[in-house]
Amino acid sequence: MSAPIRADLALVGFGNVARRFVGLLDECRAGLAHDHALECRIVGAATRRRGSLYRAQGLESAQLMGNWGGQPVATSSALQIIEHLRESDADLRVVVETTTLDIRAGQPAIDHLRAGISAGCHVITANKGPVAFAYAQLRDEAKAAGVQFLFEGVVMDGVPVFNLVRETLPAATLRGFRGVVNSTTNHVLTALEHGEDFDAAVARMQAEGIAEADPSLDLDGWDAAAKTAALANVLLDARLTPHDVRRTGIQRSDGERARSAKAAGRRLKLVASAVRTAPGAVSAVVEPSELAASDLLASLDGKANALVFQTDVLGEIAICQLEGSLAHTAYALLSDLITLRRRQEQPAAPARRIP
Amino acid sequence: MSAPIRADLALVGFGNVARRFVGLLDECRAGLAHDHALECRIVGAATRRRGSLYRAQGLESAQLMGNWGGQPVATSSALQIIEHLRESDADLRVVVETTTLDIRAGQPAIDHLRAGISAGCHVITANKGPVAFAYAQLRDEAKAAGVQFLFEGVVMDGVPVFNLVRETLPAATLRGFRGVVNSTTNHVLTALEHGEDFDAAVARMQAEGIAEADPSLDLDGWDAAAKTAALANVLLDARLTPHDVRRTGIQRSDGERARSAKAAGRRLKLVASAVRTAPGAVSAVVEPSELAASDLLASLDGKANALVFQTDVLGEIAICQLEGSLAHTAYALLSDLITLRRRQEQPAAPARRIP
Numbered sequence: 001m002s003a004p005i006r007a008d009l010a011l012v013g014f015g016n017v018a019r020r021f022v023g024l025l026d027e028c029r030a031g032l033a034h035d036h037a038l039e040c041r042i043v044g045a046a047t048r049r050r051g052s053l054y055r056a057q058g059l060e061s062a063q064l065m066g067n068w069g070g071q072p073v074a075t076s077s078a079l080q081i082i083e084h085l086r087e088s089d090a091d092l093r094v095v096v097e098t099t100t101l102d103i104r105a106g107q108p109a110i111d112h113l114r115a116g117i118s119a120g121c122h123v124i125t126a127n128k129g130p131v132a133f134a135y136a137q138l139r140d141e142a143k144a145a146g147v148q149f150l151f152e153g154v155v156m157d158g159v160p161v162f163n164l165v166r167e168t169l170p171a172a173t174l175r176g177f178r179g180v181v182n183s184t185t186n187h188v189l190t191a192l193e194h195g196e197d198f199d200a201a202v203a204r205m206q207a208e209g210i211a212e213a214d215p216s217l218d219l220d221g222w223d224a225a226a227k228t229a230a231l232a233n234v235l236l237d238a239r240l241t242p243h244d245v246r247r248t249g250i251q252r253s254d255g256e257r258a259r260s261a262k263a264a265g266r267r268l269k270l271v272a273s274a275v276r277t278a279p280g281a282v283s284a285v286v287e288p289s290e291l292a293a294s295d296l297l298a299s300l301d302g303k304a305n306a307l308v309f310q311t312d313v314l315g316e317i318a319i320c321q322l323e324g325s326l327a328h329t330a331y332a333l334l335s336d337l338i339t340l341r342r343r344q345e346q347p348a349a350p351a352r353r354i355p
Numbered sequence: 356m357s358a359p360i361r362a363d364l365a366l367v368g369f370g371n372v373a374r375r376f377v378g379l380l381d382e383c384r385a386g387l388a389h390d391h392a393l394e395c396r397i398v399g400a401a402t403r404r405r406g407s408l409y410r411a412q413g414l415e416s417a418q419l420m421g422n423w424g425g426q427p428v429a430t431s432s433a434l435q436i437i438e439h440l441r442e443s444d445a446d447l448r449v450v451v452e453t454t455t456l457d458i459r460a461g462q463p464a465i466d467h468l469r470a471g472i473s474a475g476c477h478v479i480t481a482n483k484g485p486v487a488f489a490y491a492q493l494r495d496e497a498k499a500a501g502v503q504f505l506f507e508g509v510v511m512d513g514v515p516v517f518n519l520v521r522e523t524l525p526a527a528t529l530r531g532f533r534g535v536v537n538s539t540t541n542h543v544l545t546a547l548e549h550g551e552d553f554d555a556a557v558a559r560m561q562a563e564g565i566a567e568a569d570p571s572l573d574l575d576g577w578d579a580a581a582k583t584a585a586l587a588n589v590l591l592d593a594r595l596t597p598h599d600v601r602r603t604g605i606q607r608s609d610g611e612r613a614r615s616a617k618a619a620g621r622r623l624k625l626v627a628s629a630v631r632t633a634p635g636a637v638s639a640v641v642e643p644s645e646l647a648a649s650d651l652l653a654s655l656d657g658k659a660n661a662l663v664f665q666t667d668v669l670g671e672i673a674i675c676q677l678e679g680s681l682a683h684t685a686y687a688l689l690s691d692l693i694t695l696r697r698r699q700e701q702p703a704a705p706a707r708r709i710p
Contacts, residue, residue, distance in 0.1 A: 157669075296659075296675060
């Protein structure tokens with residue numbers, strides 16, 4: 001086992017996912033030290049509305065979790081927190097970005113990551129924006145700065161999607177993918193099949209914490225489009241934004257369509273897909289599609305998500321998430337942290353060509 | 356990019372998979388050199404019935420593929436070929452094992468791998484025997500000898516199963532798994548649902564090259580049991596052999612059962628599963644099971660295989676192979692070869708604890 005290395009983390013965004021991540025780090029502290037020779041402490045947390053905290057000696061979880069512990073809160077911004085992190089003498093300095101998705105341009109998350117990279121910090125994000133709007137630039141900037149840029153939680157929470165392709169399919173080339181990647185619409189479509197009213201179904205999803213207070217990002221297909229752009233940018237070397245994805249959401253009139261499909265032994269699903277159409281060209285679509293019962297995607301209910309990858313040498317393979325939760329997204333951040341640490345051991349792993 | 360490294364390969368077993376592997380290596384030669392800085396040559400091939408060949412300067416594919424090129428064949432054994440390989444001055448010396456499964460004790464494949472390890476060679480196998488009968492010993496012997504022991508093709512061909520868990524789920528713990536892992540029985544059960552006679556369905560599978568001339572290893576559940584033992588040994592730290600798996604195959608009387616299940620909206624599938632029952636104890640079963648239509652495994656037809664992993668932090672996740680073929684198994688060997696080469700760059704990656 002190698003010598004333990006110390007990581008200092010600054011949390012940019014401190015909502016439910018970040019809070020769960022703090023808890024998970026506490027629960028996994030012994031395992032991280034034992035299995036991965038990694039010692040983590042959280043030195044900063046930045047929020048937009050409640051100010052920010054930074055303590056070079058590390059913040060206590062109780063202080064973070066207990067509404068900042070009733071302490072007076074510094075008013076420094078996320079960018080100032082990142083500047084503080086630059087001064088840390090830890091082996092790894094890591095910015096953990098979990099602000100909410102901005103569907104217009106992926107901001108300010110992109111600026112947060114860019115500031116982290118400029119400050120010589122590794123960056124981990126659960127926010128789709130940076131990967132959906134600026135993947136290639138951030139990847140190149142991170143490479144030039146000698147830091148890692150990781151984002152496994154962006155699609156299907158902690159279920160490995162990006163790592164699956166990059167780490168375990170070293171000799172396969174992706175031609176495209178299709179999948180069900182948004183849980184809210186999947187829940188609503190299932191409810192519509194059972195005869196539930198559209199608005200009632202959405203209201204129930206909101207009451208159960210599945211849909212957001214403003215569910216339009218999900219229902220209008222924007223969340224799926226952001227994930228599609230992220231997947232296409234990383235796995236197909238595309239240069240898309242969510243606005244380049246041909247997008248149709250779900251609406252009230254889909255109730256009848258879902259029921260008649262079901263009656264005919266088919267399922268209506270919001271399917272996200274992308275395919276290489278020519279060298280350097282990728283076409284991407286999000287739209288409700290009627291699927292045959294024999295289609296793997298047709299078997300997915302409620303929280304279940306799946307992606308089917310079209311490969312050259314292995315035909316179609318699929319990865320499925322049968323459950324999803326905030327805890328899974330928090331786990332994705334932990335998984336990225338371990339990936340970061342593992343890569344410290346790999347000074348010159350051969351790059352994988354994405355054709 | 357790192358300096359190119361040279362690999363000398365000895366093929367032990369030279370059936371359809373090995374022949375396809377030779378073709379694949381030829382097709383991928385430029386990509387291997389460019390993307391992975393790896394230059395491979397095949398220096399030996401050993402068969403039980405047609406003798407063996409060894410040429411330190413490398414064998415031509417045409418010579419290998421063309422019925423040994425009509426050349427006089429040396430009578431040296433697989434073990435002698437491995438002794439020759441020991442003398443190679445290549446950066447990587449690799450034994451590639453593709454003999455057929457022996458369900459009594461996994462031999463002589465285990466002896467082939469053991470001889471390779473003793474000779475300081477890395478070992479790659481597409482044969483389930485060594486992993487199903489002697490995983491822990493071979494793993495420990497390989498570790499002590501400083502060589503790699505890889506076997507991604509043993510379950511679901513080249514679809515990443517072992518690598519998925521080891522490389523991409525670094526902070527998750529597996530509690531168990533269930534899956535459909537044998538294509539012949541899956542084909543036969545689907546045919547039975549459509550009213551086809553059991554013997555006629557098996558005969559058709561044989562004619563189509565899906566079932567073996569002797570289909571009993573598949574139909575009696577031995578193939579699935581070997582895969583179950585292999586998965587349990589590697590992923591759940593079990594010490595099983597296929598004989599420790601509670602096993603029920605499929606038989607003529609399952610026709611009626613498959614049809615009545617189908618009529619009730621359910622599917623009869625040969626399900627392989629294993630679960631930790633206590634620290635250090637794993638229980639494994641292969642048996643026909645009636646699955647609800649909402650079960651992911653129920654959606655798999657014909658060649659489709661899938662494994663559902665039960666994890667602590669991510670709930671259930673599944674990986675699915677929607678097509679399968681000899682080419683996919685050959686690809687698995689290539690994938691292992693690239694993994695081998697990648698690990699040359701990682702002198703001291705932290706070991707993952709399997710609890």
